[in-house]
Amino acid sequence: MAGIIRPVKGTRDFYPELMAQRMWLYNRIRAVSESYGYQEWEAPMIEALELYAAKSGEELVKEQAFVFPDRGGALLTLRPELTPSLARLIAQRARELPRPIRWWSFGPFWRYERPQKGRTREFFQWNIDLLGSASIVADAEIASIGAGLLAALGLTSQHIVISVNSRRLMEARVADLGVRAEERPKVFRLLDRLDKLPADKWAAEGTQLGLSDQQLAGLQLLMQDREQWRSSPELTAFFDTCSALGTREWFDFDPTIVRGLDYYTGMVFEARDRDGEFRAILGGGRYDNLVADVGGDPITGVGFAMGDVVVQLVLEKYGVLPKLRAAPADVLVTVFSAELLPASAALAHALRAAGLRAELYPEADKLAKQLKYADRLAIPFATVLGPDEVAESNVTIKQLASTTQLKCVLTAAPQALLRLRDGAA
RNA sequence: GUGCCUGUAGCUCAAUCGGCAGAGCUCCGCCCUGUGGAGGCGGCUGUUGUGGGUUCAAGUCCCAUCAGGCACCCCA
Structure with a gap:
């Protein structure tokens, strides 16, 4: 049977068993999302390339998106993420949508990457967003929904930790070290890689960015200070709200979480298994300038995305994936x-x-x-x-x-x- | 884009030092002509990813190529 045409690299075939798992995940996502009063929505899976030019990271569009011309020559993209589409839908009806806007979505996305464990070229992603509220309660609610889903899937805070940080706090602390505003995005990216690079290489890159030895030492201290959230009204309010929402046990302050994407403006968070075996299960944060960046009226927002691939691996590892053997007939x-x-x-x-x-x-x-x-x-x-x-x-x-x-x-x-x-x- | 590993039956994998390509599972038939799971017996299935080289002899060694997996990068 050498004649069978192979599936496209990085795609998965959903035999009925796998499809049952996917629907199980979808149904849990829907139940948790709806329990917080969020509405389901969906966007096209092909979009104009320009939609992503405005904001997504350079690499995401130029190297990780499937781009192709239509018959008229216009460049189209298989959506690599949902947030730009969300910004467009919000911007188109900014005046008529009652605020706050609470929306969720679950659908396929494509990224042209080298597939490996926990990463495919075609994957499904849950997106959930709350727009039109700058309150920290919104941040705590969104993050708590993430915890709520993990619980609904059978995981506990013994398995998973959701690490939380504040871009605002980090901005202030980095500014205290004398780093100018325009250099901070690069410094954040450097911080993101502190535990990924050997110490000497990390220091060398820092020096290349124009940081003094004193500043580099200050940054390292910053990354080790696990108690600094107590001085942040934003973070203390976040944790207090999570306590009230019953999800406090899932969250830890972690100064090393800064997230790669440039558009986050406040709280950022990501969920991982406590052993750190897999990449992040979900990640997100506050993005107060995003809709304005695509040409709409300014509106605040907070949200996150969760791919189906990593969570599947985590569920398997902890043995909580249900054996779905639903008979097709009675x-x-x-x-x-x-x-x-x-x-x-x-x-x-x-x-x-x-x-x-x-x-x-x-x-x-x-x-x-x-x-x-x-x-x-x-x-x-x-x-x-x-x-x-x-x-x-x-x-x-x-x-x-x-x-x-x-x-x-x-x-x-x-x-x-x-x-x-x-x-x- | 960079690096490492692996390609043998539909699936999972053996094959010693280079010496006749095998097993389990699946499937089909029978034991059992109106009754499934277990068991027994029998049967089908291969250009060993592809192309070249070395050799009396290559699944095995060498080169190239393709495919897959894993790690980096980035991110869900």
């Missing part, structure tokens, strides 16, 4: 012979009309084979309609798990099966 209607196929088809119809999920075997075949099929699909019941049953206007109902079977009047079969199904469940 009952398999077997076909005894070609002559009796219409009778079986009619039975299947009657079962469906009664609200049962009934699967009709598509042809006459050995009963052994048909029952084996039901067994492999975990279908709990099977009906047998052979000459004996037809002669008596009966049908045999077999419960596969218990290997028991009973005969009942054909017309009573739907009710009997409903009772058996609901009794079994």
